[in-house]
Amino acid sequence: MRGEAGAADDLAASWFRVRGGQPGLAYGIIAGGELVHSGGLGECWTGGPAPDADAVFRIASMTKSFTAALVLLLRDQGGLALDDSAADHVPELSGLRLPASDCRPVTIRQLLTMTAGFPTDDPWGDRQQGLNPAVFARLLADGGVRCAWAPGTRFEYSNLGYAILGKVIESVTGQEYAQAVRSRLLMPLGLDRTGYQVAEFDPVQVARGYRRDADAWLELAPDGHGAFAPMGGVFSCVRDLARWVGGFTGAFPAREGSVGDSAGWSGVDGNGHDAGHPLSRASRREMQLAQVAIPVGGDGVTVRFAGPPPLSYGFGLFVEDDPVFGPIVQHSGGYPGYGSHMRWHPATGLGVIVLANASYAPARALGAALFAQVLHQQAAAVSPSGCRTSGPVPAPGGPWPETLATREAVDGLLHDWDDALASRLFSPNLELDRPMAERRADISRVRERIGAFRSDAERVPECDSPAHCRWWLTGPGGTVAAEIKLAPLNRPLVQELTLAVPPAAGSPLGAAVARLTAALNSSADAWPAGIAVAGGLDAGEVLRQLRVAAAWAGACQLDSYLAGDGTTAVTVRLAGPTGRVELALQVSDSGALIRAGISLAAAS
Numbered sequence: 001m002r003g004e005a006g007a008a009d010d011l012a013a014s015w016f017r018v019r020g021g022q023p024g025l026a027y028g029i030i031a032g033g034e035l036v037h038s039g040g041l042g043e044c045w046t047g048g049p050a051p052d053a054d055a056v057f058r059i060a061s062m063t064k065s066f067t068a069a070l071v072l073l074l075r076d077q078g079g080l081a082l083d084d085s086a087a088d089h090v091p092e093l094s095g096l097r098l099p100a101s102d103c104r105p106v107t108i109r110q111l112l113t114m115t116a117g118f119p120t121d122d123p124w125g126d127r128q129q130g131l132n133p134a135v136f137a138r139l140l141a142d143g144g145v146r147c148a149w150a151p152g153t154r155f156e157y158s159n160l161g162y163a164i165l166g167k168v169i170e171s172v173t174g175q176e177y178a179q180a181v182r183s184r185l186l187m188p189l190g191l192d193r194t195g196y197q198v199a200e201f202d203p204v205q206v207a208r209g210y211r212r213d214a215d216a217w218l219e220l221a222p223d224g225h226g227a228f229a230p231m232g233g234v235f236s237c238v239r240d241l242a243r244w245v246g247g248f249t250g251a252f253p254a255r256e257g258s259v260g261d262s263a264g265w266s267g268v269d270g271n272g273h274d275a276g277h278p279l280s281r282a283s284r285r286e287m288q289l290a291q292v293a294i295p296v297g298g299d300g301v302t303v304r305f306a307g308p309p310p311l312s313y314g315f316g317l318f319v320e321d322d323p324v325f326g327p328i329v330q331h332s333g334g335y336p337g338y339g340s341h342m343r344w345h346p347a348t349g350l351g352v353i354v355l356a357n358a359s360y361a362p363a364r365a366l367g368a369a370l371f372a373q374v375l376h377q378q379a380a381a382v383s384p385s386g387c388r389t390s391g392p393v394p395a396p397g398g399p400w401p402e403t404l405a406t407r408e409a410v411d412g413l414l415h416d417w418d419d420a421l422a423s424r425l426f427s428p429n430l431e432l433d434r435p436m437a438e439r440r441a442d443i444s445r446v447r448e449r450i451g452a453f454r455s456d457a458e459r460v461p462e463c464d465s466p467a468h469c470r471w472w473l474t475g476p477g478g479t480v481a482a483e484i485k486l487a488p489l490n491r492p493l494v495q496e497l498t499l500a501v502p503p504a505a506g507s508p509l510g511a512a513v514a515r516l517t518a519a520l521n522s523s524a525d526a527w528p529a530g531i532a533v534a535g536g537l538d539a540g541e542v543l544r545q546l547r548v549a550a551a552w553a554g555a556c557q558l559d560s561y562l563a564g565d566g567t568t569a570v571t572v573r574l575a576g577p578t579g580r581v582e583l584a585l586q587v588s589d590s591g592a593l594i595r596a597g598i599s600l601a602a603a604s
Contacts, residue, residue, distance in 0.1 A: 004029075004037075004373075004374060004377045005029070005036075005037040007373060007377070008027075008029060008037060008039070008370055008373060008374065009039050011366075011369060011370060011373055012025075012027055012039060012041060012366065012370065013041060015365075015366050015369065016041045016042065019362070019365070019366075021356070021358055021361050021362060022042065022210070022339065022356040022357055022358035022361040023042050023043045023044075023045070023046060023210050023217050023357055023358060024040065024041060024042030024043045024044055024050060024051045024055075024207060024356070024357050025040065025041055025042060025051065025354060025355060025356040025357070025361070025363070025366070026038065026039070026040040026051040026052060026053060026055050026057070026207070026237070026238050026354075026355045027039055027040070027238065027352065027353060027354045027355070027366070027367075027370060028053055028238040028239070028241070028242050028352065028353045029350075029351070029352055029370070029374055030242050030245050030246060030249070030344065030349070030350065030351035030352065030353070031349060031350055031351075032349055033246030033247075033249055033250045033349060034242070034246065035053065035238065035239055035242035035243075038052065038053035038238050038239070040052045040053075040055065044206070044207040044208065044357070045207070045208040045219070046210075046217055046219070051207050051355070051357075052238075053237060053238040053239040053242075054193060054205065054237050054238075054239055055205065055206070055207045055237055055238075055355075056193055056198075056201050056205050056206045056207060056235050056236065056237050057206075057207045057235065057236070057237070057338055057340060057355040057356070057357060058198075058209065058222070058232075058233075058234070058235050058333075058335055058337065058338040058340075059232075059234050059235065059236050059241070059333045059338070059340045059355065060126075060232040060332075060333025060334055060335035060338055060339075060340055061159075061231065061232050061331065061332065061333040061334065061335075062234065062236075062241075062331050062332070062333040062340050062341075062342055063162075063229070063230065063231060063232050063233055063234040063333070064162050064230075064231060064232075064316040064317075064331065065244075065287070065316040065317055065331055066181055066185060066234055066244075066316075067162055067165050067166065067169070067181070067230040067231070067316060068112055068165075068287060068315040068316025068317070069185060069279055069283075069284075069287065069316065070169055070180060070181055070184060070185055071108065071112060071165055071168065071169065071315070072279060072283045072286065072287060072315060073184060073185070073278055073279050073283070074169065074172050074173070075283075076279070076280060076283055079172040079173070080108060080168065080172050081108070082107070082108050082109040082112070083107050083108070083109055084107060084108050085105040085106070085107060086105070086106045086107060086108055086110075086111055086116075086164060086168060087105055087106070089108075089167070089168045089171040089172060090140070090164060090167045090168055090171060092137050092140035092141040092167075093105075093106065093140055093164065095141065095142075095143045096140075096143070096145065096146070096147065097143055097145075097146040097147065098117070098147050098150070098151070099117065099147055099148070099149060099150050100150065103117075103147075103150045103151055104151060104152070105151070106147070106151045107151070107152075108165070108168060109291075110151050110152055110161075111158075111161040111162070111164055111165050111168075112161075112165065112291075112315045112316065113155070113291045113292045113313055113314075113315065114155055114156060114157055114158045114161055114292075114313055115151065115152050115153070115154060115155055115156075115292055116147065116151050116158060116161045116164075117147030117148060117149040117150060117151040117152075117153070117154070117156075118145070118147055118148065118156060118158040118160050118161055119148040119149075119156055119158075120156045120157045120158065121157075121158060121159050121160055122157065122159065122334075125158075125159030125160060125163075125228060125231060125232075126159070126232065126334075126335055126336065128159070128163070128226070128227065128228040129223040129224070129225075129226055129228045129229065129232060129233060129335075130223045130224035130225065130226035130228075131226040131227040131228055132226060132227065133226065133227045135227070136163065136167075136226075136227035136228075137167070140164070140167075145160060155292050155293070155294050155295075155313060159228060159231040159232065160231075162228075162230045162231035162316075163227055163228045163230055163231055165230055166227065166228075166229065166230030166231075167227075169181075169230070177229060177230055178195075178196040178197075178225060178229055178233070181196075182195070182196075184278060185278060185279075188277070188278045189243060189244070189247070189277065189278075190243070191236070191240040191243060191244065192240075193205065193236065193237045193239065193240050194234060194235065194236040194237070194240045194241075194244075195234070195235055195236075196225050196229055196233045196234060196235065197224075197225045197235075198222045198235060200235070201235065205237075206235075207355070207357040208220075208337075208357060209222065209335075209336065209337020209338050209357050209358070209359070210337060210357055210358050210359070211336065211337065211358065211359040212358065212359075217358070220336055220337040220359070222337070223336075232333065232335055237355070238353050238355060241342060241353045241355075242351075242353060245342055245344050245351045245353065246349075246351075247277055247279070247284060248284055248287070248288060248317075248329065248344065248346070249344050249345075249346055249349040249350075249351060250281070250284075250349070251281040251282075251284035251285045251288070251346075252285060252346045252347070252349075254281070254282070254285070286314075286315065287314050287315040287316060287317055288314050288317055288319065288327070288329045288346060289314055289319070290312030290313070290314060290319045290321075290327075291312065291313060291314050291315065292312060292313050293310070293311075293312050294311045294312055294313060294318075309321050309322050309323060309328075314329070316331070317329050317330070317331050318330050318331055323600070323601040323602060324601060324602045325345060325347065325375060326345075326347055327345075327346060327347075328343060328344070328345055328371075329343065329344055329345075329346060330342060330343035330344070330364075330367075331343075332363065332364045332367075333363075334359075334360040334361075335359070335360070336359045336360075337357065337358070337359055338355075338356065338357055338358070338359070338361065339355075339356045339358065339359075339360050339361025339362060339363040339364075340353075340354065340355050340356070340363050341353070341354045341363040341364040341366070341367035341368075342354075342367070343367055343368070343371050345371075345375055348375070350371075350374055350375055351371070352367050352370045352371045352374060353367070354366050354367040354370065387399055387404070387460065387461045387462065387463045387469065388460045388461070388462045388463070398463060398466065399463040399465075399466050399467075399468070399469055400466045400467060400486070400492065402486065402492045403463065403466060403467055403468070403469050403484075403486055403492070404469070406425060406469075406484060406486060406492065406494060407461065407469045407471060407484060409421065409425055410425060410482070410484055410494065410497065411455050411471065411482070413425070414443055414473065414482060414499065415453075415454075417440055417443065419436070422436065425493065425494050426493060426494045426497070427487050427493040427494060427495045429495060430494065430495070430496075430497060439497065439499075442499050442501050442565075443499065445501050445566060446473070446480055446499060446500075446501055446502070447475070449477060449478070449501070449502045449503075449504065449505075449566070450473075450474070450475035450476065450477035450478040450479070450480060450502060451475035451476040451477045452475055452476075453473040453474060453475035453480070454473065454474060454475070455471065455472070455473060456471075456472040456473065456474040456479060459471070459472040459474075459479070459560075467485060467486040467487075467488065467492065468483070468484070468485050468486070469483070469484055470482070470483040471483075472560065477502075478502055478558070478560070478561065479559070479560040479561065480499065480500040480501070480502060480560065480561045481498075481499075481500045481560060481561065481562050481563070482497075482498070482499050482500075483496075483497070483498045483499075484496065484497055498563065500560075500561040500562055500563050500564055500566075500570075500571070501561070501564060501565055501566030501567075501570075502561045502566050502570070503564075503566050503567070503570055504566065504567075507567075507591075508532075508587050508591030508592075509566070509567065509568065509569075509570055509585065509587050509591075511530060511531065512531050512585050512587065512593055513558070513570065513572055513583065513585060515528040515529075515530060515531055516528065516531070516542075516546065516583065516585070516596070517556060517557075517558065517574060517583070519543065519546055520546040520547075520549055520550050520556055520574070520581070521550065521555045521556060523546075523547050523550050524543060524546070525543070526543075527539045527540075527543065531593055532590075532591060532592040532593065533592060533593050534588055534592040534593060534594040536594070537593060537594060537595065537596065542596045542598075545596075545598045546598065548600075549574075549581045549598055549600060552576075552578065552579045552581070552600045553574070553575075553576030553577070553578055553579035553580060553581050553600065553603075554576035554577040554578045554579070555576055555577070556574035556575060556576040556581055557574065557575060557576075558572060558573075558574060559572075559573040559574060559575040559580070560572070560573045561573075562582065563584075568586060568587055568588075568589070569584075569585065569586045569587075570584075570585055571583070571584040571585075572585075575603070576603070577603070578603060579600060579601065579602055579603050580600070580601045580602070580603060581598060581599070581600055581601075582597075582598070582599045582600075582601065583596070583597070583598055584596070584597035584598075584599075585597075
């Protein structure tokens with residue numbers, strides 16, 4: 001870790017020097033559920049010491065993960081159901097103004113996922129932090145809030161929704177919200193530098209909040225504790241938050257109860273709760289799963305280019321779908337006087353935390369940069385099984401042993417077909433879906449077009465689930481992907497077998513691959529000669545997409561064939577110095593191009 005820690009310190013120092021934006025910041029790196037490195041830059045207050053892992057900052061909207069965790073804990077204990085009407089627990093909501101009479105009441109699940117229909121309210125909501133709870137109750141009871149959307153139909157980031165969840169918690173527990181969180185989460189977890197009021201801490205522990213005032217930092221008086229604390233009221237430090245994050249990373253993979261968690265949790269009770277962690281692993285996993293997609297636009301465009309990965313919201317947490325590393329969980333906080341960010345990778349248990357003490361400080365930018373550096377340096381993309389896994393499947397997860405054994409057997413079939421072995425390995429649906437004679441003909445075509453092939457030991461097999469495997473066959477003329485999916489049976493059988501067949505030399509499909517790759521590399525403005533286009537395909541749009549791909553990946557060359565029958569359809573992977581491009585083409589019986597799909601991924 002020493003080299004990685006030095007690189008992280010260098011990156012943070014450079015970012016602090018160039019970006020500025022806050023008097024001070026603290027950061028930490030998490031691995032195996034533990035804080036393995038931390039650092040601090042600048043000042044806790046003007047003229048004060050540099051912050052460290054124990055310096056207390058307001059974490060703002062990162063608070064929502066604490067609120068959501070307590071709601072799920074109460075659900076697990078039988079105090080509520082996520083699909084309860086929120087008004088069942090908060091009677092003041094019974095008069096909530098909905099967009100239309102056919103709308104169903106707002107549920108607790110919709111409050112958690114920010115689909116209750118409330119419009120985004122950051123500027124207003126941030127200033128309600130200290131709102132008197134009695135005033136908030138009257139605001140709700142008097143019909144003082146309204147929905148913009150039918151509940152359950154649209155994601156909009158809502159602080160109001162989480163403030164209402166605080167009242168749900170109070171109704172179920174009979175405790176004031178902050179006390180309920182403290183007694184049911186913070187104390188069992190040993191988070192003794194985490195709380196809801198700055199007065200709880202020794203002043204020398206606290207990083208004071210500031211905003212820029214001309215050329216100076218103006219200290220801000222902290223807002224009091226009030227009705228909107230459930231959306232942004234927590235104060236905490238890097239060390240405590242590392243333990244909080246470790247509880248989430250330690251929830252993966254699912255495993256037997258006798259196996260301890262990371263972050264110091266040792267074993268579980270009969271209900272699946274870790275010793276020392278009040279929330280079950282299953283519920284912590286549930287919080288990190290995408291519950292609602294967050295659209296990036298409404299224009300119906302399906303081809304995705306470079307930019308932020310697809311984003312969803314879980315329960316109090318955002319989930320990014322990284323094209324290389326799979327799910328990444330994160331949440332930021334922004335507030336007058338503070339900015340914060342936490343993110344982690346369930347598949348490896350790696351994470352980072354950044355806390356800063358200026359209004360809406362861009363902690364997310366540094367957190368994302370630190371995390372990318374740590375993940376690329378340390379992520380064990382290849383599991384002990386020798387495969388690259390997708391999704392939140394850290395060791396000892398990965399493919400079933402039967403999947404790997406079946407892959408070896410099917411690989412043998414592709415080299416030397418045996419009907420008796422095929423009948424033992426394959427589910428009956430394979431013959432029904434496509435006769436074995438046609439599958440054997442595919443193997444012959446692959447051998448004709450790339451030559452005598454072998455399993456490519458230089459390319460790591462890929463497993464998208466425990467029951468899936470993709471591997472590579474390489475011959476003198478190229479590389480193709482083979483892929484199996486097993487049926488969900490105790491004695492797994494192959495329910496799907498695909499083998500990418502390259503186009504024949506000189507065929508319209510092969511010419512389209514070569515000429516569009518050349519157009520990408522030359523950033524061509526004109527459609528390549530020799531490629532006929534069927535009606536309905538916008539050649540100008542395809543060229544525009546190719547130029548974007550060129551900017552993303554650089555000059556590309558054919559890497560492998562991923563899918564296709566080699567006659568009317570093919571998907572190829574193109575590799576460039578800075579990224580990869582997947583090009584999916586389809587031609588008509590006459591050889592005219594009728595489809596061209598382009599997607600981008602980071603360099604592997």
